[in-house]
Amino acid sequence: MEEQIVSVENASFSYGTNTVLDNVSLKINKGDFVGIIGHNGSAKSTLLKLMVGLLKPDKGTIKLFGTSVEKFKDYKKIGYISQNVRDFNQMFPATVEEVVSINLYHKRNLFTRFRNKDNEKIEKILEIVEMDKFKTSKIGNLSGGQKQRVFIARSLVNNPKILFMDEPLVGIDLESQNKFYDLLSKLNNEYNITLVMISHDVGVISKKVDKIFCLTDGKVYVHDKNNDVYINRLKDIYGEDVNMLFHKH
Amino acid sequence: MLSYEFMRKSFIMGVMIALIAPTIGYFLVLRRQSVIGDTLSHVALSGAAFGMITQIYPVYTAIIFSITAALGIEGLRKKYENYAEISLSIVLSTGVGLASVLISLGNTQGILSYLFGSLAFVTNQDIIMVVGLGVIILATIVFLYDDMFYITFDEESAYLAGISNKLINIYFSILVALTVAISMRIVGVLLISSLMVLPVAASLLIAKSFKSGLMYSIMFGIMSVIIGLILSFYLDLAPGGTIVLSALLILIIIIIVESIKK
Numbered sequence: 213m214e215e216q217i218v219s220v221e222n223a224s225f226s227y228g229t230n231t232v233l234d235n236v237s238l239k240i241n242k243g244d245f246v247g248i249i250g251h252n253g254s255a256k257s258t259l260l261k262l263m264v265g266l267l268k269p270d271k272g273t274i275k276l277f278g279t280s281v282e283k284f285k286d287y288k289k290i291g292y293i294s295q296n297v298r299d300f301n302q303m304f305p306a307t308v309e310e311v312v313s314i315n316l317y318h319k320r321n322l323f324t325r326f327r328n329k330d331n332e333k334i335e336k337i338l339e340i341v342e343m344d345k346f347k348t349s350k351i352g353n354l355s356g357g358q359k360q361r362v363f364i365a366r367s368l369v370n371n372p373k374i375l376f377m378d379e380p381l382v383g384i385d386l387e388s389q390n391k392f393y394d395l396l397s398k399l400n401n402e403y404n405i406t407l408v409m410i411s412h413d414v415g416v417i418s419k420k421v422d423k424i425f426c427l428t429d430g431k432v433y434v435h436d437k438n439n440d441v442y443i444n445r446l447k448d449i450y451g452e453d454v455n456m457l458f459h460k461h
Numbered sequence: 462m463l464s465y466e467f468m469r470k471s472f473i474m475g476v477m478i479a480l481i482a483p484t485i486g487y488f489l490v491l492r493r494q495s496v497i498g499d500t501l502s503h504v505a506l507s508g509a510a511f512g513m514i515t516q517i518y519p520v521y522t523a524i525i526f527s528i529t530a531a532l533g534i535e536g537l538r539k540k541y542e543n544y545a546e547i548s549l550s551i552v553l554s555t556g557v558g559l560a561s562v563l564i565s566l567g568n569t570q571g572i573l574s575y576l577f578g579s580l581a582f583v584t585n586q587d588i589i590m591v592v593g594l595g596v597i598i599l600a601t602i603v604f605l606y607d608d609m610f611y612i613t614f615d616e617e618s619a620y621l622a623g624i625s626n627k628l629i630n631i632y633f634s635i636l637v638a639l640t641v642a643i644s645m646r647i648v649g650v651l652l653i654s655s656l657m658v659l660p661v662a663a664s665l666l667i668a669k670s671f672k673s674g675l676m677y678s679i680m681f682g683i684m685s686v687i688i689g690l691i692l693s694f695y696l697d698l699a700p701g702g703t704i705v706l707s708a709l710l711i712l713i714i715i716i717i718v719e720s721i722k723k
């Protein structure tokens with residue numbers, strides 16, 4: 213049996229009286245590359261926050277690696293890049309190196325950091341995300357795509373098993389998007405990291421991922437590369453285009 | 462001027478405050494909470510007034526009042542999650558209201574020295590407290606530097622990395638309160654938050670990293686205090702005001718230098 217990394221069972225979530233997720237169930241298996249799509253306000257970010265434990269469901273259970281999120285303490289296994297990271301304060305004084313090394317250092321004190329081993333690790337990870345030339349750059353001066361790479365690197369320091377990304381590709385040009393997907397395939401295939409990513413670009417993401425969760429009216433519709441049950445539903449929402457793209461699989 | 466004992470004492474006080482205030486201010490500014498300094502200082506003033514009336518050493522009552530207020534702000538912050546500044550306004554109003562009522566009760570002639578700061582009458586007790594606080598803050602930086610950086614930079618991810626935001630936020634609020642209450646002897650209640658913010662404002666214009674930002678903030682803080690104390694001694698001016706104006710001067714010089722560079 214495939215190893216289940218995330219399982220959401222009959223979960224509901226409301227902001228006040230506004231129910232945004234209604235009795236939702238889904239599973240993410242080891243090695244999956246999952247895309248989450250849906251219109252603005254369809255609760256994509258909310259779903260992601262529930263899965264990492266930033267929000268608690270009103271009903272239902274959410275498990276990470278078989279443990280309910282409330283009890284989950286193995287923080288290093290998960291990486292999360294929020295939708296807000298791209299618009300944080302430009303002036304914030306922090307270098308790429310400082311941001312990436314934070315996951316190594318935060319459990320230590322000033323006397324036990326800066327070991328050679330740490331430096332090597334940070335350099336290697338910056339190479340993986342192709343940001344090694346920017347080690348000492350101020351993070352606020354980087355482009356949107358470069359920032360996303362830095363935040364991925366920050367997670368990679370922990371050797372995570374799963375990476376959650378909330379719209380990492382917004383405002384990023386096509387060429388950089390393709391390079392970004394190359395990086396993601398590398399993480400997915402070579403480093404065996406399960407990926408969950410929210411995107412608005414249905415056309416592109418549907419070509420890249422194994423599974424799509426489509427959010428609409430508080431429900432999640434799953435489209436699996438190997439199982440076209442929900443294809444008509446997707447077609448209803450996004451039109452003919454999606455259908456054609458999916459048949460390329 | 463260092464041959465005067467009171468000047469030696471205020472120099473020690475001043476330099477310690479110059480280390481402490483910008484360090485705390487650095488984290489406050491980056492978390493967009495710089496107004497907290499102002500808020501707590503008004504509460505500290507009411508605390509000092511309370512001490513004068515009740516014949517307790519005013520710094521002690523100021524500490525108790527401002528810590529209570531700091532914890533109150535943390536508590537209220539959760540109630541007004543998206544409008545954190547409301548909780549500050551509530552506490553600020555309480556502080557101002559309480560301070561003016563207490564001052565009007567009389568027996569508070571000394572309050573002016575807490576408003577604007579004073580070099581005279583720095584006691585050994587003051588020095589012990591400020592050195593103690595300096596040691597606590599130094600230890601905090603040594604042991605919590607990365608946690609504080611993480612929370613300051615990205616609170617959500619810090620939480621997901623297993624850092625207990627709540628605990629650190631409360632601890633940090635207490636440090637802010639202590640800084641305000643203890644520093645007001647020299648700089649004065651009305652100006653302490655300037656010493657928390659102005660050196661940081663100058664630093665942010667030139668800092669390239671988190672570490673250098675902290676260093677510059679402290680450096681500018683120390684420069685302002687030394688220049689300010691010397692000027693206030695020789696020109697017989699209020700020390701708090703001259704310190705803050707020196708900090709402002711440094712900020713202006715940096716702004717000019719930076720815009721010439723561009």
Ligand SMILES: Nc1ncnc2c1ncn2[C@@H]1O[C@H](COP(=O)(O)OP(=O)(O)OP(=O)(O)O)[C@@H](O)[C@H]1O
Nearest residue numbers: 227230232250251252253254255256257258259295
């Ligand atoms: N903190 C909040 N308080 C109240 N309502 C919220 C909050 N956050 C989100 N909502 C509401 O919940 C719904 C889902 O929001 P969410 O951010 O999850 O959507 P999304 O699919 O990520 O949208 P987008 O594509 O714009 O990022 C929206 O209707 C939004 O107005």
Ligand SMILES: [Mg+2]
Nearest residue numbers: 256257258295
């Ligand atoms: Mg969103």
